[in-house]
Amino acid sequence: xxxxxxxxxxxxxxxxxxxxxxxxxxxxxxxxxxxxxxxxxxxxxxxxxxxxxxxxxxxxxxxxxxxxxxxxxxxxxxxxxxxxxxxxxxxxxxxxxxxxxxxxxxxxxxxxxxxxxxxxxxxxxxxxxxxxxxxxxxxxxxxxxxxxxxxxxxxxxxxxxxxxxxxxxxxxxxxxxxxxxxxxxxxxxxxxxxxxxxxxxxxxxxxxxxxxxxxxxxxxxxxxxxxxxxxxxxxxxxxxxxxxxxxxxxxxxxxxxxxxxxxxxxxxxxxxxxxxxxxxxxxxxxxxxxxxxxxxxxxxxxxxxxxxx
Amino acid sequence: xxxxxxxxxxxxxxxxxxxxxxxxxxxxxxxxxxxxxxxxxxxxxxxxxxxxxxxxxxxxxxxxxxxxxxxxxxxxxxxxxxxxxxxxxxxxxxxxxxxxxxxxxxxxxxxxxxxxxxxxxxxxxxxxxxxxxxxxxxxxxxxxxxxxxxxxxxxxxxxxxxxxxxxxxxxxxxxxxxxxxxxxxxxxxxxxxxxxxxxxxxxxxxxxxxxxxxxxxxxxxxxxxxxxxxxxxxxxxxxxxxxxxxxxxxxxxxxxxxxxxxxxxxxxxxxxxxxxxxxxxxxxxxxxxxxxxxxxxxxxxxxxxxxxxxxxxxxxxxxxxxxx
Numbered sequence: 101x102x103x104x105x106x107x108x109x110x111x112x113x114x115x116x117x118x119x120x121x122x123x124x125x126x127x128x129x130x131x132x133x134x135x136x137x138x139x140x141x142x143x144x145x146x147x148x149x150x151x152x153x154x155x156x157x158x159x160x161x162x163x164x165x166x167x168x169x170x171x172x173x174x175x176x177x178x179x180x181x182x183x184x185x186x187x188x189x190x191x192x193x194x195x196x197x198x199x200x201x202x203x204x205x206x207x208x209x210x211x212x213x214x215x216x217x218x219x220x221x222x223x224x225x226x227x228x229x230x231x232x233x234x235x236x237x238x239x240x241x242x243x244x245x246x247x248x249x250x251x252x253x254x255x256x257x258x259x260x261x262x263x264x265x266x267x268x269x270x271x272x273x274x275x276x277x278x279x280x281x282x283x284x285x286x287x288x289x290x291x292x293x294x295x296x297x298x299x300x301x302x303x304x305x306x307x308x309x310x311x312x313x314x315x316x317x318x319x320x321x322x323x324x325x326x327x328x329x330x331x332x333x334x335x336x337x338x339x340x341x342x343x344x345x346x347x348x349x350x351x352x353x354x355x356x357x358x359x360x361x362x363x364x365x366x367x368x369x370x371x372x373x374x375x376x377x378x379x380x381x382x383x384x385x386x387x388x389x390x391x392x393x394x395x396x397x398x399x400x401x402x403x404x405x406x407x408x409x
Numbered sequence: 410x411x412x413x414x415x416x417x418x419x420x421x422x423x424x425x426x427x428x429x430x431x432x433x434x435x436x437x438x439x440x441x442x443x444x445x446x447x448x449x450x451x452x453x454x455x456x457x458x459x460x461x462x463x464x465x466x467x468x469x470x471x472x473x474x475x476x477x478x479x480x481x482x483x484x485x486x487x488x489x490x491x492x493x494x495x496x497x498x499x500x501x502x503x504x505x506x507x508x509x510x511x512x513x514x515x516x517x518x519x520x521x522x523x524x525x526x527x528x529x530x531x532x533x534x535x536x537x538x539x540x541x542x543x544x545x546x547x548x549x550x551x552x553x554x555x556x557x558x559x560x561x562x563x564x565x566x567x568x569x570x571x572x573x574x575x576x577x578x579x580x581x582x583x584x585x586x587x588x589x590x591x592x593x594x595x596x597x598x599x600x601x602x603x604x605x606x607x608x609x610x611x612x613x614x615x616x617x618x619x620x621x622x623x624x625x626x627x628x629x630x631x632x633x634x635x636x637x638x639x640x641x642x643x644x645x646x647x648x649x650x651x652x653x654x655x656x657x658x659x660x661x662x663x664x665x666x667x668x669x670x671x672x673x674x675x676x677x678x679x680x681x682x683x684x685x686x687x688x689x690x691x692x693x694x695x696x697x698x699x700x701x702x703x704x705x706x707x708x709x710x711x712x713x714x715x716x717x718x719x720x721x722x723x724x725x726x727x728x729x730x731x732x733x
Contacts, residue, residue: 118565242715244664246671247707250691254700265693346570351668369580389568
């Protein structure tokens with residue numbers, strides 16, 4: 101286990117270096133115009149100021165040196181300032197609660213609806229419930245967030261105004277329910293299918309037959325033996341799903357006007373504020389990597405059969 | 410798809426007793442003149458043939474392909490002939506879904522948006538598939554340090570969420586100027602370049618399974634080179650699961666184009682695509698007065714993505730013996 105942990109951490113560092121390098125290279129390669137002049141706006145920049153700023157932002161250094169500075173800042177949590185002079189860490193922290201709430205609702209929706217429906221469908225394979233949820237989930241998987249979000253807003257925010265169509269800043273939990281459901285729906289479908297497949301598979305396993313034949317009540321067989329084994333792939337899935345959740349969150353936040361990280365990223369991309377974009381994307385990528393690491397470790401805890409050398 | 414066509418042909422001679430395309434009559438004994446067992450693909454095809462959902466998906470996909478090739482078959486209008494005097498006009502004989510805020514014909518625009526959306530999806534899938542086969546085949550076949558390096562590259566690319574990285578990358582292309590041609594090329598490079606990893610893993614694992622088979626050892630003993638073994642003996646084994654993943658990816662890429670265009674980094678007028686139309690029609694103020702311009706391209710997009718995902722899903726089910 102310990103060796104596995106070390107190896108996994110080393111792998112994660114490698115992936116971290118790779119992804120941040122790509123993000124950095126992209127922003128670096130597409131450098132538009134003179135960054136110092138951009139910072140100064142219309143005002144002329146004196147030679148002394150230029151020299152001082154060049155020194156401050158390491159503009160004369162080579163590509164790899166600048167990557168090194170970027171990495172160092174990232175690790176120490178210093179994301180720098182936006183072009184408008186705001187502290188980027190503060191901007192991200194300000195936007196974080198809204199996105200975290202949104203993601204919480206989405207994941208809750210996934211677990212409550214997806215896993216429950218999956219377990220029922222897995223136990224009653226071939227039933228009407230099973231077949232209809234299978235078709236329904238396929239339809240949900242097929243409809244992209246970019247369609248689902250405006251459609252949900254139109255249906256439940258405008259035509260039947262059960263939920264508010266847009267959110268205030270900061271958003272309340274109630275305002276986030278509809279966007280959270282929209283965001284979670286995609287994962288609900290996949291989670292349901294995964295649970296169904298793995299429940300169905302585990303129901304045929306030898307240990308279930310043994311448990312049944314020694315007279316264990318069906319509720320306990322399913323609740324303890326089947327469910328625990330079936331949840332392992334779901335945990336992995338939810339961790340990996342965090343990536344598409346972030347992509348979906350950008351669209352959902354945009355449609356419902358939620359001032360979260362997705363909206364922050366979107367606004368600053370359009371404003372051309374490269375430092376904020378690099379900072380936000382880097383933070384999101386790190387969150388994604390850490391989530392994947394936690395999932396991998398949970399995997400080993402949940403399934404004692406898995407022994408990593 | 411030629412794979413499936415050959416399967417039908419052989420099957421008609423060996424297995425199916427009735428005329429082509431008709432299901433076996435119930436109660437009629439099933440005779441097999443040839444003792445050769447059916448291949449996995451033939452089995453899958455028999456399963457697939459009886460699924461209405463699969464045929465519905467195929468029909469939609471074909472229809473969309475025809476629209477892509479000849480949009481003028483479906484509408485006589487001009488997607489760019491917009492007149493503010495038609496603003497938000499109700500559906501009529503001239504425009505079956507009415508006009509949008511800018512006075513453009515909603516239906517005609519959605520029809521003409523098909524080509525760009527499909528082209529981006531198709532070429533991205535082609536590019537992703539090429540990368541996936543290249544990476545999956547080499548890493549699975551050679552193993553060792555080559556495998557280790559390629560697997561780490563896969564890890565790194567997987568660490569970049571598609572929409573997030575696509576947003577940043579497309580923004581660079583946007584800022585660099587260039588027309589919609591450059592943007593379409595950018596989409597293909599970005600979506601393909603980010604979306605090949607799952608397929609590569611699938612190919613790699615099938616290659617690893619196949620390369621330890623006896624027939625591969627036999628081919629090697631007969632003096633076949635690595636290239637020949639890879640292409641003639643191992644790759645065909647990886648093809649079925651690969652096609653499934655790529656079909657689903659094609660749907661995902663079309664959706665990703667729409668998402669990115671929606672976020673404002675995609676195609677721009679006068680170029681048409683579903684994502685760009687959804688984006689133009691989705692502000693809440695516009696939706697309140699006239700939701701049709703939002704609903705029409707959304708339906709086109711959702712149906713197309715659905716069709717490709719259902720096709721992939723049903724083929725996967727047909728190939729998976731556990732689900733039979």
